[in-house]
Amino acid sequence: MKKYLFPLLTLLLLASCGGNDDPPPAPGGASLVFPEENSECTTGTSVNENLSQVTFEWSASTxxxxxxLSAVNLDTNVPQTISTAATSASLSIAKGTPFSWSVTSRNSKSEQVASSETWLFYNAGTQTSYAPFPAQLVSPISGSTVQKDIANEVLLRWSGADVDNDIDAFQIFFSDQNPPQTEAGSTSASVMELAVSVTSNTVYYWRVITTDSQGNTSDSGVFEFKVF
Known part of the structure; x- marks a missing residue:
């Protein structure tokens, strides 16, 4: 009996002293604080006639x-990024320009990351009124393949916002050519979806032009999707 006792004790010790097989905790998503969503940021410190330094703030995540931090110039789609252990960071960004911004949370012990929401804002310039933010195309997701409905249609959905809160209309351009030049329809400021007719095994391209009451416009850029 004794000859079995030592191996059994050894196994018990190994089991009790062994490493924890639980994966490291994944980071949580940060909550954005400033610049506020769909706002005009007027607190930047002027760097020169073209740039101002803006301090971005967010809440700590678990x-x-x-x-x-990633801030994307919506006129050029060029991002600026900076990494930090703090819950704020400053970037010098273009004046009088629309931006989107978001924060990615990381844990050095985990391969997983977490993304915050994405907010839009205008970095203040010399203008007294602003063009609408470029519409954010929601679905179909660019590059996706979708199923048409029983009426041979796909529903296009987007979101729109404006610092001046004076969006007048959305124009939707849709075709199987890139860039799409055919207007599929227009909607009022309160309607941000449109059903379009499609054919199977075809790639389609779409974009949304937003117009405000003063005639200012913005372009969403082109998304594409394929129909089964």
């Missing part, structure tokens, strides 16, 4: 030891 299981996080670093954050990556």
């Amino acid at each position: 299981n996080t030891d670093s954050y990556t």
Whole structure:
């Protein structure tokens, strides 16, 4: 009996002293604070006639030891990024320009990351009124393949916003050519979806032009999707 006792004790010790097989905790998503969503940011410190330094702020997220701030110039789609362990960071960004911004949370012990919401804002310039933010195309997701409905249609959905809160209309351009030049329809400021006719095994392209009451416009850029 004794000859079995030592191996059994050894196994018990190994089991009790062994490493924890639980995966490291994934980081949580940060909550954005400033610049506020769909706002005009007027607190930037002027760097020169073209740039001002804006301090971005967010709330701490769980299981996080670093954050990556990304601010995207919506006129050029060029991002600026900076990493920090703090819950704020400053970037020098173009004046009088629309931006989107978001924060990615990271944990050095985990391969997983978490993304915050994405907010839009205008960095203040010399203008007294602003063009609408470029419409954010929601669905179909660009590059996706979708199923048409029983009426051989697909529903296009987007979101729109304006600092001046004076969006007048959305124009939707849709075709199987890139860029789409055919207007599929227009909607009022309160309607942000449109059903379009489609054919199977075809790639389609779409974009939304937003117009405000002063005639200012913005372009969403082109999304594409394929129909089964």
